[in-house]
Amino acid sequence: MPELPEVETVMRGLEPAMVGQKIAFVNKRRPDLRVPFPKNIKSVLEGARVLNMTRRAKYILIHTDQSHVLVIHLGMSGRILIETNRDYKPQKHDHIILTMADKTQIIYNDPRRFGMIFFVKNGEFEIHKAFKDMGPEPLGNDFNAPVLQARLKGKTTSIKQALLDQRVVVGLGNIYACEALYEAGISPQAAAGSISLARLEVLTQKIKNVLKRAIDAGGSSLRDYRQASGELGYFQHSFLVYDREGQVCKICASKKPIQRIVQSGRSTFFCSTCQKR
Template sequence: MPELPEVETTRRGLAMRLEGRRIARIEARRADLRFPLPKDFAATIRGRRVEALDRRAKYILVRLEGGLVWLIHLGMSGRMVLRSGWPNDIGAHDHVIFATDEGWAVTFNDARRFGMMDLVPADRLEQHRLLACLGPEPLSDDFTPAVLQAALAGKRTPMKAALLDQTVVAGLGNIYVCEALFRAGISPRRLAGTVRPERLARLVPAIKKVLLEAVEAGGSSLRDYVQSDGELGYFQTRFRVYDREGQPCTACRRPVKRIVQSGRSTFYCGTCQK
């Protein structure tokens, strides 16, 4: 699944071509993705000017004129590919296609159809059922060690699971939680409520740093993910523990371990992370 850096990379790529332009043409090639598309979806968007592209957690927020927000989630395998001119090679999994008055076209491709799109009045965005319970943005000033400590207080779940809880912090996924915990020297198996404040003081900057590095690197290119301009991300060349089972730890040279937590692979160093 595309994680926060991949979504942010996509947002930045789209913003360069969409902001300030009008949606001149749009085709929804099916009535639903993970959820049904809103009634009159294409007709409601067509002709509107794109005022800004923002992100909340793993959601792209396309702010349209008239106080409407086009909410987009890439799901498991969704991607948005940007090109000059309307595509003439439309595939079976190209579900939504739109173009600006300047001629740039975007194709939303989603083989598994776990992605979603919705239209939300801007003044009700924070109350949307998918956004209302989200925790703070990890890259914002609101995400501090004190805030994280309060969110984790009393939690008896492993640290890895706690950080994946979107009500604790928004947008973190499996890859970057593994990487951040390694940098902070915290075991993914440690119970979240037992992590001392001084260790959380290391973890919060580690989360911010690994996310920023990944965004600057263009996101991680795993399986189906590509950037909006078709270029692959390359952060996976910098992984220190993720997907490195049995390889030497970059710090102590002991083999990186892999365990399964909540049905997902966790990679960590048993020596460096306590």
């Protein structure tokens, strides 16, 4: 599943192919993904000029000179291909294709169709159901230890579960929650409301660091991908703790290997020597 760093990488890859250009043609090859495509998607987008792109949580927001913002979520298996070959023949699972004024095709492909493409009217993000209850962006300046402490106050759920709650912080995801807690030396089972400000200080820094490193890695893999196939969306990471059950801890190298537990149906990987409640 694409996590925040992949989504950020996809957005950065799309920018040079779309920003400043008009969308010439919208080819809708089915009526929907997880939700129906907007009925007015052709009339709004054809002729619209792309002004800029932003990301909120795992949503890519494409701002145009029209009154609607195009929102893309990659779901479980969505990918975007930038195709400059004018003779490209649509493939299976290519669900929507935007042809830019310079004939570059932006292809949304999604075998499982859990992705979403919809409009939000300019200025209505604050009241839109997908966005209104979202917590702060983990990489933003308004995400810091005092903010996190306020959002965790009184919570008896585990810190791991709390970090996956989009009202606490958005877009962190299972992998990066595991990695950040490991690097911060905080047990994933610690009660969320019980962690000191000093330790949350470390945790917020580690959250930002793991995400930034992944985005940097995505940037380099993006260059490789663009040379190879034009496909955006997936790359290999190396993780310190995630998916390393039974292996030696890279920090303490103690005899106790990395453990896996299940919290709210999601695997958590941690080192019981390094990570304390």
